[in-house]
Amino acid sequence: MKTSELRKLIRKTIKEAEDAAMKKSALGMAMYGKKAKMNEEAGEVNVFGYQTKHFDVCPGAQSLYKAIVDGEHGKQDKDLVIRVAKAHDTLFYLEKLAMDGKVKVTPELVDMAQNQADLIMSAAKEKMNLEKEHNYVQGHVDKIKDLMDGETVDEAKKKSDDEEGVADNTEFKLTLKHLLDKHVVKGGLKKVKKND
Numbered sequence: 001m002k003t004s005e006l007r008k009l010i011r012k013t014i015k016e017a018e019d020a021a022m023k024k025s026a027l028g029m030a031m032y033g034k035k036a037k038m039n040e041e042a043g044e045v046n047v048f049g050y051q052t053k054h055f056d057v058c059p060g061a062q063s064l065y066k067a068i069v070d071g072e073h074g075k076q077d078k079d080l081v082i083r084v085a086k087a088h089d090t091l092f093y094l095e096k097l098a099m100d101g102k103v104k105v106t107p108e109l110v111d112m113a114q115n116q117a118d119l120i121m122s123a124a125k126e127k128m129n130l131e132k133e134h135n136y137v138q139g140h141v142d143k144i145k146d147l148m149d150g151e152t153v154d155e156a157k158k159k160s161d162d163e164e165g166v167a168d169n170t171e172f173k174l175t176l177k178h179l180l181d182k183h184v185v186k187g188g189l190k191k192v193k194k195n196d
Helices: 003-032 059-069 078-099 107-126 137-146 153-164 176-183
Strands: none
Touching: 003 078, 003 107, 059 078, 078 107, 078 137, 107 137
16 A cells, blocks of 8 residues: 555544544434543543544553543643544554554554654643653554564665665654644734833
8 A cells, every 4th residue: 555545544534533423422412411422432532522533552542531631631722632632543543554464564654653653742742741641652653663574664764765766765854843833823823922
């Protein structure tokens, strides 16, 4: 499966999960007059209206995000928490695909997983002040790496680059901190301090 196809599949799966969660949430609220805790028996979490789909692979993420939603880790930016939960879902979905053998574990797949983990950890450290609580994240990337055909990521990358005739493997990295600082200000405007 090509990287672009994998990305499309991930986006489609997350979109389907969001749509299903919204329908279930509306039904649950209509039936009970309050937020229903859906899919808890399946290991999923309703994160401020976003219903996770792949948290079943990680009990640590389940308990942490239930605690965040319940306010046990102080007041958190709900939009940020939802985005981080979605990044978790993407990472866990990649892990499921790799574990089930539905995709070949390539350096690109490992890079995708590592990028999701880096985004999660950046937000956990810089915005949520919950870096230690997210210590399980890298283990999921390592699990995917371990499924690569006995090669290290660097060896597989070099082999892949040699096969494609790529001499330089330059990447553009955009940090979550940059994105959050630039785009997460409520109301769309940053406050500017006036000099007295």
